[in-house]
Amino acid sequence: MPPVFGSQLRQLALQLAATLAVLSLAWPYYGLRNEPLPWPQTALAIGATALLFATLTRQAWWWRLIHTLFVPLAWSASMIGIDPGWYLLLFFVLLLVYRGALGGQIPLFLSNATTAAALATLTREIPEMRFLDLGAGVGSVLGPLARQRPDAHFTGVENAPAAWACGRLRMAGLANCDWRWGDLWRTELSAYDVVYAFLSPVPMAALWEKAQREMRPGTLFISNSFAVPDVAAEQVIEVDDACHTQLFCYRL
Structure with missing residues (x-):
């Protein structure tokens, strides 16, 4: 970490x-x-x-x-x-939603439907794909992908209580989606063909080192918006959305 x-x-x-x-x-x-x-x-x-x-x-x-x-x-x-109790309540509410920002400078970013569609296109040639979303938020990527790819298996890892609970409800009916409460730094990456992350600039260097240690040769690491420092991406996908999202793709 x-x-x-x-x-x-x-x-x-x-x-x-x-x-x-x-x-x-x-x-x-x-x-x-x-x-x-x-x-x-x-x-x-x-x-x-x-x-x-x-x-x-x-x-x-x-x-x-x-x-x-x-x-x-x-x-x-x-x-x-204002009564101090309201500040304490606000702190706990924010902690439920933004726990990753406190422990790892990783705020809650939500991927949009256009980004999910771009990921589906990017990974459509991978048969029986095993896809991992690190910091999966409320499942805004895994939900659409799991519905489009019933042949693939999707795993989401989230540690913010409110986001995890929301994602748990959204993924409840998807048999090919495993929704986990956990720490991305303690999640083993070797079983997955594609690892996706939408985090922040802060953890990218350390996460890339983890990916190099654990991911198999030929597998794909994708970072939404935040490039790995000093590492050239194999491909950069320009998503046609209002945020001008970029998907940085790194082949192990």
């Missing part, structure tokens, strides 16, 4: 460093003047300092945005007067 928790801890350290840097200057200054700390300005100063630290350490643009807005938004939310 890629060291995603190390990245998350690094971001937390940057945010804490910015907070400590601002407060270590602000508290003595306003304390000596016997004045209350001006929290709106302090929150903005922490956001600006966090942006500076994130820029100096060359973090990705979305981390810079998060660092800039985190404390100002947290202060603004505290002023609304």
Whole structure:
């Protein structure tokens, strides 16, 4: 598994460093003047300092945005007067849907019907195909493929509770579809002819290493939208949809 928790801890350290840097200057200054700390300005100063630290350490643009807005938004939310229990409830709801984002920086992406049709065309010449969807979401790929290819066998692996439950209901009537609760990093790939993933840029290098270790020669690894770093794809399929989806195909 890629060291995603190390990245998350690094971001937390940057945010804490910015907070400590601002407060270590602000508290003595306003304390000596016997004045209350001006929290709106302090929150903005922490956001600006966090942006500076994130820029100096060359973090990705979305981390810079998060660092800039985190404390100002947290202060603004505290002023609304919402009961903290609602924030806790929202956290658990998001965890049910986006568990992969917390543990592996893998959010929930849903493949559309056009992408499923492109995958069906791409794999139609593989007889009795065994197809694995890593991070299968709600089954938006496996459902259409399993209905089109009764001769093939499809497996979906998902670890976000809400998405898994939804997919379980959608796949219930498909005899050629195995819907699993599990961790993609603990899923053995050697039994499959095609492995498909729609994850994020973060795990792609590690997932490719896993595919090289476990997948058989001649089998196909397909990544939706996110290419394997520094590896040339054998084929790139341009999907005719509103998102301009690309399917990066790698032959083992």
